[in-house]
Amino acid sequence: MVLKESASQTAGPYVHIGCVPSFAGLEDMYGGVDPGSVMVTGEPAGRRIAFTGAVFDGEGAPLCDALIEVWQADGQGNHGPSNGFTGWGRQPSDGGTGAFRFDTIKPGAVDGQAPHLSLWIVARGINLGLHTRAYFDDEAEANAADSVLRLAGERAGTMIARTTPEGFHMDIYLQGDNETVFLDV
Amino acid sequence: MTLPEIAPRDRDWHPPALAPAYRSSVLRAPRHAPLRFDHTASELTGPVFGQDGIGPDDADLLINYARPGETAQGARIVVHGRLLDEGGRPVPGKLIEIWQANAGGRYRHKKDGYLAPLDPNFGGCGRCVTGPDGAYAFRTVAPGPYPWPNGGNDWRPAHIHFSVFGDGFAQRLITQMYFEGDPHIPLCPIVQSIPRADAVDRLVARLDMEATVPMDIRAYRFDIVLRGRDATIFENRMEGT
Numbered sequence A: 001m002v003l004k005e006s007a008s009q010t011a012g013p014y015v016h017i018g019c020v021p022s023f024a025g026l027e028d029m030y031g032g033v034d035p036g037s038v039m040v041t042g043e044p045a046g047r048r049i050a051f052t053g054a055v056f057d058g059e060g061a062p063l064c065d066a067l068i069e070v071w072q073a074d075g076q077g078n079h080g081p082s083n084g085f086t087g088w089g090r091q092p093s094d095g096g097t098g099a100f101r102f103d104t105i106k107p108g109a110v111d112g113q114a115p116h117l118s119l120w121i122v123a124r125g126i127n128l129g130l131h132t133r134a135y136f137d138d139e140a141e142a143n144a145a146d147s148v149l150r151l152a153g154e155r156a157g158t159m160i161a162r163t164t165p166e167g168f169h170m171d172i173y174l175q176g177d178n179e180t181v182f183l184d185v
Numbered sequence B: 001m002t003l004p005e006i007a008p009r010d011r012d013w014h015p016p017a018l019a020p021a022y023r024s025s026v027l028r029a030p031r032h033a034p035l036r037f038d039h040t041a042s043e044l045t046g047p048v049f050g051q052d053g054i055g056p057d058d059a060d061l062l063i064n065y066a067r068p069g070e071t072a073q074g075a076r077i078v079v080h081g082r083l084l085d086e087g088g089r090p091v092p093g094k095l096i097e098i099w100q101a102n103a104g105g106r107y108r109h110k111k112d113g114y115l116a117p118l119d120p121n122f123g124g125c126g127r128c129v130t131g132p133d134g135a136y137a138f139r140t141v142a143p144g145p146y147p148w149p150n151g152g153n154d155w156r157p158a159h160i161h162f163s164v165f166g167d168g169f170a171q172r173l174i175t176q177m178y179f180e181g182d183p184h185i186p187l188c189p190i191v192q193s194i195p196r197a198d199a200v201d202r203l204v205a206r207l208d209m210e211a212t213v214p215m216d217i218r219a220y221r222f223d224i225v226l227r228g229r230d231a232t233i234f235e236n237r238m239e240g241t
Ligand SMILES: [Fe+2]
Pocket: A012, A014, B101, B156, B159, B161
């Protein structure tokens, strides 16, 4: 390697201007549609789910200025855009409650791994974007065999989303007894 | 599916999660070390963006929010450079998004209440897709420094935020670009959260008189480097299997 990766810097409190401008109040920017705001663009194979959650700081307060990205396989377990599905989503946490929501499909298993969403979280106070995964609590057998969950050991449960009426929910804890497992990808 | 590997991230080169002088990091820094594992397709692949969805003025912040016939206020600048990987290879076809304060140091954001006024002709965001040689360019105004709440008399150096995609989701990066000669750079706790001076130096754009257009606009040069995709490792593996 002849060069070094550019050093990361925090996304800061105004990340929305650049990444979700309509949310930030620049309604007409980029055709009025924030990149990544729509993942399901047609009728893809697979189960439609809402993936919800919030990100909490060390005092248990939700981050109301975070930005979360999802990258995932389609219903057949393939990455990359497929019929009616982009595979990539980006959402801000709610400015008042900190809640985030992705309307997506449940991914298929990829290369022998349990089905999962890859998550990337940036915000003010986060110096290097945080990677983690969301697995699903209705995949107990596949989860038990998943190599990343096995590596995480007793903390693996922090990466498993629980079933809700609309899909799945996973809260992300930056610190504390339930600190989420973050991945050195 | 076999994909080129992505070089490991040198975490000592990046700011640590906890940088107490940057107060916001104190409650937002994970305490556990991140879990290392072998990359899978989930990390080696990532979203692909074409030119299709990109508007003709998306990379021109002088006019992309301005009233017809008007332009943003401030010192006109081009910010340009190349997106490279750690092997020095150009990274073509990748989305770069930027955002910044206006010439007075004010963001167009509901949570920014700084005294400096908004510019009705400046939104503060732009985007482009890198060319075949990894090149990118934006036109904008030089952003102003601004004060921020960090417990003292803290001012950010003038900066532009950059969000960059690579081939793989593992390469995803957000950083900030600073300007050559800015006396706030050594004073800023966010900049100085980066442990090494040479790493900071790579985030400092240089005045580029070659690309400066006489009587029109000055240029700054800023190259961005993503983690390497190591074709050599890939080829060796292939021979070994
Ligand atoms: Fe900023």
